[in-house]
Amino acid sequence: xxxxxxxxxxxxxxxxxxxxxxxxxxxxxxxxxxxxxxxxxxxxxxxxxxxxxxxxxxxxxxxxxxxxxxxxxxxxxxxxxxxxxxxxxxxxxxxxxxxxxxxxxxxxxxxxxxxxxxxxxxxxxxxxxxxxxxxxxxxxxxxxxxxxxxxxxxxxxxxxxxxxxxxxxxxxxxxxxxxxxxxxxxxxxxxxxxxxxxxxxxxxxxxxxxxxxxxxxx
Numbered sequence: 001x002x003x004x005x006x007x008x009x010x011x012x013x014x015x016x017x018x019x020x021x022x023x024x025x026x027x028x029x030x031x032x033x034x035x036x037x038x039x040x041x042x043x044x045x046x047x048x049x050x051x052x053x054x055x056x057x058x059x060x061x062x063x064x065x066x067x068x069x070x071x072x073x074x075x076x077x078x079x080x081x082x083x084x085x086x087x088x089x090x091x092x093x094x095x096x097x098x099x100x101x102x103x104x105x106x107x108x109x110x111x112x113x114x115x116x117x118x119x120x121x122x123x124x125x126x127x128x129x130x131x132x133x134x135x136x137x138x139x140x141x142x143x144x145x146x147x148x149x150x151x152x153x154x155x156x157x158x159x160x161x162x163x164x165x166x167x168x169x170x171x172x173x174x175x176x177x178x179x180x181x182x183x184x185x186x187x188x189x190x191x192x193x194x195x196x197x198x199x200x201x202x203x204x205x206x207x208x209x210x211x212x213x214x215x216x217x218x
Contacts, residue, residue: 012148024216026204053198065128088205090218099123
């Protein structure tokens with residue numbers, strides 16, 4: 001429905017007041033270390049996070065939060081699991097800060113019965129639960145969430161490498177199919193399917209605080 005699409009476009013827009021623009025998820029470190037230095041390396045890094053990193057974990061948890069939107073205890077358990085799976089302090093802070101802000105901003109769309117979310121509330125749990133409570137399709141929510149997160153990473157690369165707008169758009173186009181396939185995979189994944197091997201991204205987030213010059217918070 002058009003109303004559902006409007007909500008997703010608004011909630012996952014860069015203009016939605018959750019401060020997502022302040023976080024690079026370790027990409028700033030990778031750029032500073034010259035592991036990401038052009039379009040090809042940026043696409044490889046961002047695509048790797050999508051296929052093998054914490055983004056897949058977030059998407060699976062989002063799908064389960066979507067189903068559990070009316071279950072307070074279930075959402076709390078999912079939130080605890082999400083936070084337990086954040087290996088870096090910066091990653092932990094990012095998901096809490098953006099998640100709590102999403103809960104506060106999402107209250108502008110009241111629902112009955114009220115949505116009972118844990119505090120702190122990780123970002124994917126907040127997005128999944130709110131979309132589920134509003135009856136928005138789970139796959140559409142996953143597709144929007146994954147697309148918005150990838151676009152945020154591309155924006156970091158455009159500004160910091162810098163790779164330029166055309167190369168940034170080329171990365172977005174190149175990853176469209178992978179994003180759709182990940183949405184298909186995660187909408188049916190069990191919690192036991194969670195697992196990531198993107199150690200480089202995790203370490204990059206841990207090393208971020210050691211950078212002499214930092215623009216982002218992670």
